[in-house]
Amino acid sequence: MTRKSVAGMVLVTALSAIASTQAAEDNPHQGSAMHHMTMQSEDTRELVHFPGPLREHELANMRNHLLTLYKIELALSHREFDEASRLAEHRLGLSSLGMHGAHEVAPYMPKGMQDIGMQMHRAASRLAVEVNTSAATGDMRPALAALAHVTAQCVACHVAYRLQ
Numbered sequence: 001m002t003r004k005s006v007a008g009m010v011l012v013t014a015l016s017a018i019a020s021t022q023a024a025e026d027n028p029h030q031g032s033a034m035h036h037m038t039m040q041s042e043d044t045r046e047l048v049h050f051p052g053p054l055r056e057h058e059l060a061n062m063r064n065h066l067l068t069l070y071k072i073e074l075a076l077s078h079r080e081f082d083e084a085s086r087l088a089e090h091r092l093g094l095s096s097l098g099m100h101g102a103h104e105v106a107p108y109m110p111k112g113m114q115d116i117g118m119q120m121h122r123a124a125s126r127l128a129v130e131v132n133t134s135a136a137t138g139d140m141r142p143a144l145a146a147l148a149h150v151t152a153q154c155v156a157c158h159v160a161y162r163l164q
Contacts, residue, residue: 045162050108055163061100065120068092069151072127076143081135084143085128092124092150113161120153 050058068091075084089095097103106114123146130146133139 043162045158045160046110046113047164048109048113048161049164050105054105054108057101058105058163061105064100065092065154069147069154072147076131076140076147081131085131085135088124088131088150089128092121093128094121094125096124097121110161113157116153116157116160120150120157123150123153 068087072084072087075081075087091099102117106117109117127143127146127150130142134141134143
């Protein structure tokens with residue numbers, strides 16, 4: 001199985017889980033049952049073991065990614081395209097790999113987790129480009145679609161993996 005197909009399968013699984021949860025939330029009778037089932041079910045995500053300091057480093061990176069997504073959304077809402085593009089590329093995109101110490105944590109990640117991570121960084125670099133396109137055209141849809149693709153990678157990883 002290729003890297004792309006593994007990452008695609010994980011992404012489809014994640015998006016299906018989100019869609020099921022959203023459908024359950026849209027139906028109040030089904031929603032409470034879905035919530036109960038979620039609370040009772042065993043966590044089946046693959047457990048990933050990182051040495052202590054690297055575990056804390058990776059958790060801090062993920063919190064930083066989430067903060068960056070928030071800042072990008074805020075910049076876009078104020079039509080601050082240059083700031084949104086800068087954040088996307090330099091804090092999440094391929095340009096950010098050195099800052100995050102990706103080479104240190106990658107050996108502890110399963111191949112699928114590495115693939116999803118790289119897809120997230122590539123998607124963030126594409127987001128930076130789409131934000132610039134939106135700035136030129138005034139059409140926010142390409143930037144928002146690219147932002148959703150970045151977020152989908154985060155969701156896919158968190159649905160499939162958990163740190164010790």
